[in-house]
Amino acid sequence: MEVRRSFHEELQQLIAQLLMMGDMVEQSIAKSIRALKEQNLELARQVVEEDDAIDALELEIEAKCLELIARQQPMAKDLRKIATALKIITDLERIADHACNIAEACLKIGKEPLIKPLVDIPRMAELARGMLKKALDSYANNDVQLAYEVCRADDEVDSLHNQVFRELLTYMMQDPKNIQQATSLLFISSYLERIGDYTTNLAEWLIYMVTGERKKLND
């Protein structure tokens, strides 16, 4: 006998899949920065390889969202939960792309000695990961306070990025031999800054999901 699952069960499954995707993306950020710090090229390659699975999961969740909207015609809060999933998976996928870009920059730097000890870049990555973690908890628990915290943390990421940017320019001017690697680090810093922006966009959707109000907080 065929048992037709309830809408509620399908929605729960969608949420579980989205959280799984979020977890994979968080791991990608963590791994890409560990690869950079340890100059672990094997790990960097792993981040690049694992991106396909994240892309595939995005398409799977997206199809599920569209199908649920078409077939179940959900109302109000349920529709907001699904529309939010449909929107934030794009942010998640782009965050993963940037983790991938960071890993590719690691591969470019290779095993050559780092021009400076990395402190602020790993700190930015830690902050960005923390923001993403909070955003996912906010999605899981309909917690609007957590979503606001995500938006606030982005300021710190931005200010670290500006600091790293100025510092790397100085390194480049001091010695042309630093230019190539400093450029890679500059882009890594800008990827992390953008991960912070995507996570903020994502959090703005979470505020909508819970409250029904759309606000732009970081522009």
Next chain:
Amino acid sequence: MEVRRSFHEELQQLIAQLLMMGDMVEQSIAKSIRALKEQNLELARQVVEEDDAIDALELEIEAKCLELIARQQPMAKDLRKIATALKIITDLERIADHACNIAEACLKIGKEPLIKPLVDIPRMAELARGMLKKALDSYANNDVQLAYEVCRADDEVDSLHNQVFRELLTYMMQDPKNIQQATSLLFISSYLERIGDYTTNLAEWLIYMVTGERKKLND
């Protein structure tokens, strides 16, 4: 007497608004690059200022999409048209953000003499604008062929970006005085490359809109 507009009229209005937003974004790209070429800081500031109107229009279209889905419970092709609008306005908004980033980089370069004549960067911008124009025509006319053309053009943008990147690194190494401006140009090139990526994502949605099939073409 209150006249309730038909769903069809509301959908047409949504499409018109989206095309208007697309037109504004296209103008932003064109203006930001003209500002760079002519070192026209007034025009650069205008691009930054006009970004607010694009952000506001995004939220307006988004609200309309969500409302139409909730209230009209559209099926099949109509739902795909609305879901596509809901997704691609984010790409449009981010393209506009990058035009804004380009304008900010112009302001940073200011009136100091350009370290090299700009050829490839305006060419990239022209290509990216052409891609966006095609994508918008594709949305307006449900033309899947145009959407495929958009995806193909992205390869040329990517290869120009790689060329610009290598060239600017050489300029930096030749003379440390070039570093600051070359870094700005490097980021401008990477913004254009990303505009190409966003437009490709957008075109992938257009293929879905017409055919009902989601494919990732540029990963």
